[in-house]
Amino acid sequence: MKRTQGGMTLISFIIVLAVVGVFIYMGMKLIPMYSEYYAVKRALSELSTDPAAANAEPSKIRDLFFRRLYVSYADNIKKEHFKIERRDAGYLVTVDYEVRKPLIGNLDVVGRFNATQEMRRSGGLD
Template identity: 25%
Template sequence: MNLSSNRESGLTLITLTLLLGLIAFITLLVLKIAPIYIDHSKVKSALTGVEQMENIETVTREEVWSSLEKRFNMNYVTDVTKDNVRVTRRGGYLKVEIEYEVVKPIVGNLSVLVNFYEIIEVGQE
Protein backbone atom coordinates (compact mmCIF):
# COMPACT_ATOMS: atom_id res chain seq x y z
CA MET A 1 0.00 0.00 0.00
CA ASN A 2 1.39 3.37 -1.02
CA LEU A 3 0.68 6.11 1.57
CA SER A 4 1.16 9.67 0.45
CA SER A 5 2.92 11.99 2.84
CA ASN A 6 0.99 15.01 1.51
CA ARG A 7 -2.20 15.73 3.38
CA GLU A 8 -5.08 17.34 1.64
CA SER A 9 -5.64 20.92 2.74
CA GLY A 10 -8.57 23.24 2.40
CA LEU A 11 -11.70 24.41 4.17
CA THR A 12 -14.11 21.87 5.50
CA LEU A 13 -17.85 22.48 5.30
CA ILE A 14 -18.01 23.33 9.02
CA THR A 15 -15.14 25.82 8.75
CA LEU A 16 -16.71 27.42 5.70
CA THR A 17 -20.08 27.71 7.47
CA LEU A 18 -18.50 29.31 10.55
CA LEU A 19 -16.52 31.73 8.40
CA LEU A 20 -19.60 32.78 6.42
CA GLY A 21 -21.57 33.16 9.67
CA LEU A 22 -18.87 35.44 11.11
CA ILE A 23 -18.81 37.54 7.94
CA ALA A 24 -22.62 37.80 8.01
CA PHE A 25 -22.61 38.92 11.68
CA ILE A 26 -19.95 41.58 11.09
CA THR A 27 -21.90 42.83 8.05
CA LEU A 28 -25.07 43.01 10.18
CA LEU A 29 -23.24 45.06 12.83
CA VAL A 30 -21.90 47.47 10.23
CA LEU A 31 -25.35 47.89 8.65
CA LYS A 32 -26.93 48.62 12.05
CA ILE A 33 -24.22 50.87 13.52
CA ALA A 34 -23.12 52.93 10.49
CA PRO A 35 -26.44 54.86 10.22
CA ILE A 36 -26.09 55.91 13.87
CA TYR A 37 -22.76 57.60 13.15
CA ILE A 38 -24.03 59.08 9.88
CA ASP A 39 -26.90 60.71 11.81
CA HIS A 40 -24.44 61.95 14.42
CA SER A 41 -22.41 63.66 11.70
CA LYS A 42 -25.62 65.47 10.73
CA VAL A 43 -26.05 66.60 14.36
CA LYS A 44 -22.49 67.94 14.39
CA SER A 45 -23.16 69.70 11.09
CA ALA A 46 -26.29 71.33 12.54
CA LEU A 47 -24.28 72.56 15.53
CA THR A 48 -21.64 73.99 13.22
CA GLY A 49 -24.41 75.75 11.30
CA VAL A 50 -25.73 77.31 14.50
CA GLU A 51 -22.22 78.37 15.45
CA GLN A 52 -21.86 80.20 12.12
CA MET A 53 -25.21 82.04 12.36
CA GLU A 54 -25.13 85.79 12.00
CA ASN A 55 -25.59 87.72 15.24
CA ILE A 56 -25.14 84.54 17.27
CA GLU A 57 -24.42 86.60 20.38
CA THR A 58 -27.92 88.09 20.33
CA VAL A 59 -30.15 85.11 19.47
CA THR A 60 -32.46 83.68 22.12
CA ARG A 61 -32.63 80.10 23.35
CA GLU A 62 -35.84 79.56 21.39
CA GLU A 63 -34.21 80.80 18.19
CA VAL A 64 -31.27 78.44 18.72
CA TRP A 65 -33.60 75.47 19.22
CA SER A 66 -35.72 76.53 16.25
CA SER A 67 -32.64 76.68 14.03
CA LEU A 68 -31.45 73.27 15.25
CA GLU A 69 -34.90 71.76 14.80
CA LYS A 70 -35.12 73.01 11.21
CA ARG A 71 -31.71 71.52 10.45
CA PHE A 72 -32.65 68.22 12.11
CA ASN A 73 -35.91 68.03 10.16
CA MET A 74 -34.16 68.82 6.90
CA ASN A 75 -31.59 66.04 7.52
CA TYR A 76 -34.09 63.52 8.96
CA VAL A 77 -32.45 63.39 12.40
CA THR A 78 -34.96 61.83 14.81
CA ASP A 79 -32.74 60.80 17.73
CA VAL A 80 -32.32 64.31 19.20
CA THR A 81 -35.22 65.97 21.02
CA LYS A 82 -35.57 69.28 22.80
CA ASP A 83 -34.86 67.50 26.10
CA ASN A 84 -31.40 66.53 24.79
CA VAL A 85 -30.39 70.14 24.03
CA ARG A 86 -29.18 72.59 26.70
CA VAL A 87 -28.70 76.21 25.73
CA THR A 88 -26.86 78.49 28.17
CA ARG A 89 -26.76 82.24 27.55
CA ARG A 90 -24.96 84.86 29.64
CA GLY A 91 -24.54 88.23 28.02
CA GLY A 92 -22.60 87.72 24.78
CA TYR A 93 -21.74 84.12 25.68
CA LEU A 94 -23.66 81.19 24.23
CA LYS A 95 -23.13 77.51 24.97
CA VAL A 96 -25.12 74.77 23.24
CA GLU A 97 -24.79 71.19 24.50
CA ILE A 98 -26.38 68.16 22.91
CA GLU A 99 -26.24 64.91 24.84
CA TYR A 100 -28.19 61.90 23.63
CA GLU A 101 -28.04 58.16 23.29
CA VAL A 102 -29.20 55.79 20.59
CA VAL A 103 -30.26 52.20 21.19
CA LYS A 104 -30.67 49.96 18.14
CA PRO A 105 -31.68 46.30 18.30
CA ILE A 106 -29.31 43.94 16.51
CA VAL A 107 -30.79 40.44 16.82
CA GLY A 108 -33.30 39.16 19.37
CA ASN A 109 -32.47 40.71 22.74
CA LEU A 110 -29.03 41.91 21.60
CA SER A 111 -28.88 45.70 21.20
CA VAL A 112 -26.22 48.34 20.73
CA LEU A 113 -26.13 51.53 22.84
CA VAL A 114 -24.18 54.58 21.62
CA ASN A 115 -23.79 57.79 23.70
CA PHE A 116 -22.99 61.15 22.11
CA TYR A 117 -22.04 64.52 23.60
CA GLU A 118 -21.36 67.61 21.49
CA ILE A 119 -20.82 71.21 22.60
CA ILE A 120 -20.22 74.61 21.03
CA GLU A 121 -19.28 77.80 22.82
CA VAL A 122 -19.46 81.22 21.24
CA GLY A 123 -18.57 84.65 22.64
CA GLN A 124 -17.09 85.80 25.94
CA GLU A 125 -18.57 85.50 29.43
Protein backbone atom coordinates (compact mmCIF):
# COMPACT_ATOMS: atom_id res chain seq x y z
CA MET A 1 0.00 0.00 0.00
CA LYS A 2 1.48 3.28 -1.12
CA ARG A 3 1.04 6.42 1.02
CA THR A 4 0.48 9.73 -0.70
CA GLN A 5 1.19 12.98 1.00
CA GLY A 6 -1.68 15.51 0.99
CA GLY A 7 -1.48 19.25 1.36
CA MET A 8 -0.96 22.46 -0.49
CA THR A 9 1.79 22.99 -2.98
CA LEU A 10 3.93 26.11 -2.89
CA ILE A 11 2.10 27.57 -5.91
CA SER A 12 -1.34 27.07 -4.33
CA PHE A 13 -0.09 28.58 -1.07
CA ILE A 14 1.15 31.69 -2.93
CA ILE A 15 -2.21 32.00 -4.73
CA VAL A 16 -4.11 31.78 -1.42
CA LEU A 17 -1.81 34.41 0.09
CA ALA A 18 -2.37 36.70 -2.90
CA VAL A 19 -6.18 36.39 -2.62
CA VAL A 20 -6.09 37.00 1.13
CA GLY A 21 -3.76 39.97 0.57
CA VAL A 22 -6.17 41.56 -1.93
CA PHE A 23 -9.06 41.23 0.52
CA ILE A 24 -6.99 42.73 3.33
CA TYR A 25 -5.97 45.60 1.06
CA MET A 26 -9.62 46.22 0.12
CA GLY A 27 -10.52 46.20 3.81
CA MET A 28 -7.87 48.82 4.47
CA LYS A 29 -9.59 51.05 1.88
CA LEU A 30 -13.18 50.34 2.98
CA ILE A 31 -12.92 50.45 6.78
CA PRO A 32 -12.01 54.18 6.98
CA MET A 33 -14.91 55.02 4.65
CA TYR A 34 -17.42 53.22 6.86
CA SER A 35 -15.78 54.56 10.01
CA GLU A 36 -16.35 58.07 8.70
CA TYR A 37 -19.97 57.23 7.85
CA TYR A 38 -20.62 56.02 11.41
CA ALA A 39 -19.01 59.23 12.73
CA VAL A 40 -21.52 61.20 10.62
CA LYS A 41 -24.41 59.13 11.99
CA ARG A 42 -23.14 59.57 15.55
CA ALA A 43 -22.76 63.35 15.08
CA LEU A 44 -26.32 63.60 13.73
CA SER A 45 -27.68 61.53 16.59
CA GLU A 46 -25.85 63.62 19.20
CA LEU A 47 -27.04 66.78 17.48
CA SER A 48 -30.68 65.71 17.75
CA THR A 49 -30.35 65.32 21.52
CA ASP A 50 -28.29 68.47 22.07
CA PRO A 51 -30.33 71.14 23.90
CA ALA A 52 -28.24 73.89 22.28
CA ALA A 53 -29.43 72.75 18.84
CA ALA A 54 -33.11 72.32 19.79
CA ASN A 55 -34.15 75.89 18.89
CA ALA A 56 -31.10 76.93 16.90
CA GLU A 57 -31.07 78.40 13.42
CA PRO A 58 -29.92 76.18 10.52
CA SER A 59 -26.51 77.92 10.32
CA LYS A 60 -25.89 77.21 14.02
CA ILE A 61 -26.97 73.57 13.56
CA ARG A 62 -24.53 73.26 10.64
CA ASP A 63 -21.70 74.70 12.77
CA LEU A 64 -22.45 72.32 15.65
CA PHE A 65 -22.48 69.37 13.25
CA PHE A 66 -19.14 70.22 11.64
CA ARG A 67 -17.54 70.77 15.05
CA ARG A 68 -18.50 67.22 15.97
CA LEU A 69 -17.09 65.93 12.69
CA TYR A 70 -13.84 67.82 13.20
CA VAL A 71 -13.25 65.79 16.36
CA SER A 72 -13.81 62.55 14.40
CA TYR A 73 -11.35 63.49 11.62
CA ALA A 74 -14.03 63.18 8.94
CA ASP A 75 -12.47 64.94 5.94
CA ASN A 76 -14.74 63.91 3.07
CA ILE A 77 -17.89 65.74 4.21
CA LYS A 78 -18.11 69.27 2.85
CA LYS A 79 -20.61 72.07 3.45
CA GLU A 80 -22.45 71.28 0.21
CA HIS A 81 -23.15 67.70 1.40
CA PHE A 82 -25.10 68.99 4.43
CA LYS A 83 -28.74 69.98 3.86
CA ILE A 84 -31.38 71.18 6.31
CA GLU A 85 -35.04 71.02 5.36
CA ARG A 86 -37.71 72.66 7.50
CA ARG A 87 -40.44 70.34 8.78
CA ASP A 88 -43.53 71.08 10.91
CA ALA A 89 -41.97 70.29 14.27
CA GLY A 90 -38.35 71.04 13.42
CA TYR A 91 -35.83 70.14 10.74
CA LEU A 92 -34.78 67.16 8.68
CA VAL A 93 -30.99 67.09 8.39
CA THR A 94 -29.51 65.11 5.49
CA VAL A 95 -25.86 64.36 4.78
CA ASP A 96 -25.41 62.86 1.31
CA TYR A 97 -21.88 62.30 0.04
CA GLU A 98 -19.65 60.04 -2.01
CA VAL A 99 -16.13 58.82 -1.28
CA ARG A 100 -13.82 57.57 -4.04
CA LYS A 101 -10.55 55.84 -3.18
CA PRO A 102 -8.07 54.36 -5.68
CA LEU A 103 -7.77 50.60 -5.34
CA ILE A 104 -5.47 48.96 -7.89
CA GLY A 105 -4.33 50.63 -11.07
CA ASN A 106 -7.29 52.36 -12.66
CA LEU A 107 -9.86 50.65 -10.39
CA ASP A 108 -11.52 52.73 -7.69
CA VAL A 109 -13.65 51.89 -4.68
CA VAL A 110 -16.67 54.17 -4.52
CA GLY A 111 -18.85 54.51 -1.45
CA ARG A 112 -22.11 56.46 -1.58
CA PHE A 113 -23.45 57.38 1.84
CA ASN A 114 -26.67 59.01 2.98
CA ALA A 115 -27.56 59.76 6.61
CA THR A 116 -30.68 61.56 7.81
CA GLN A 117 -31.81 62.71 11.22
CA GLU A 118 -35.01 64.43 12.27
CA MET A 119 -34.55 67.25 14.75
CA ARG A 120 -37.51 68.35 16.84
CA ARG A 121 -37.76 71.88 18.18
CA SER A 122 -38.41 72.14 21.88
CA GLY A 123 -41.76 73.53 23.00
CA GLY A 124 -40.70 76.71 24.74
CA LEU A 125 -37.75 79.02 24.98
CA ASP A 126 -35.84 79.25 28.26
